Amino acid sequence: MTAEAVATDILHVAREQVLERGERLTYDQIVQVLQTSDEQLDELLAIAHEVRMRFMGPDVEVEGIISLKTGGCPEDCHFCAQSGQFTSPVRSVWLNVPELVRAAKLTRDTGASEFCIVAAVRGPDAKLMEQLREAVAAIRDSVDINVAASIGILTAEQAAEMADMGIHRYNHNLEAGRSFFPNVVTTHSWEERWDTCQLIKDSGMELCCGGLVGMGESIEQRAELADQLGELEPHEVPLNFLNPRPGTPFGDLPVMPTNDALRCIAAFRLALPRTILRYAGGRELTLGDLGTRNGLLGGINAVIVGNYLTTLGRDPKEDLALLEDLKMPIKALTDTF
């Protein structure tokens, strides 16, 4: 069979299996999707968009994220400027509760329904748990927004405590497929991340779990991440595109080609037909304005608005105008997918 015939075949399979029957692609099928040609890209994105519209609808979930504790992390995630193990120029800093509340209000003003508090740590200690409790209470007292958190590896007790605080969703990424993970992180294992994800699900919080692409992984390893996320069944998958940060081990890697990134979006949607698939870091650099639009028409149904943790994003007004142009309403606070 020629390469073109294989590509045509996998698109037919995707339409029949995912769109018509609602069954996610297998690992081998995800690999085939990631191997489709540029000539097949428009059709691939169209199928992924149909899948998104059929199983998730037209709404887009909007979220803001903020760093409670920046930098000085003991872990060595090779993509991250916040590791204390590299010569990154990012300095350690903590944000106070009034600033967190102010940021939550400004995020809510954009129409966002989610506000995620992040800390650059291996996992929380008692002090961080107390600060988080104080911050979540202050936000919930004065801002009508769902509060999520991302503060590393958890124990079962900590997961239960966070659910008790009112944190409705917890982010803990797999970051990479299992076979590529040792190339990305050496200070903890993929299995530790997987176990924390299971704890989160058991706690009653929604699980937000994704990763990065464009870190030098093979197509097969990229497919592995999508497949393993499909097995995990998180409520949300944030999809990051590597933004090479100065001073990190991945600082000199090239930016992922736009079409490869769009193929990833479609592949992840077809691997996760009923999951919120969110644009996370790196999209401005990797996709630009046109690519951002194409991704929203290729499987994405959630965005992070405004800035990221250490880098800057698009003006929220630009994203909101794009959603209006695409006739994709912002998901209301009370709605659940």
Added chain:
Amino acid sequence: MGAHDGSLDAPERPEAVFCPRCGIPVEHGDHSVCRAALALEPPRYCPTCRRRMVVQVTPSDWTARCVEHGETTRSTWAPA
């Protein structure tokens, strides 16, 4: 204001000596990549003294504080 109160108010800020992204003197090398990158990242080095700044990014803004030359924000920042 500017140097008098420690802020980095753009109109009165001394001319940048160091690249706010890589910290290398602006006279040395080509900083066009740094200038382009600063559209999507806040400054990390004080352009006057090269100290690493304490940077806080929020969804709608950022602040960068040099222990010697004070604080600047997105609205008061003028790229080198």
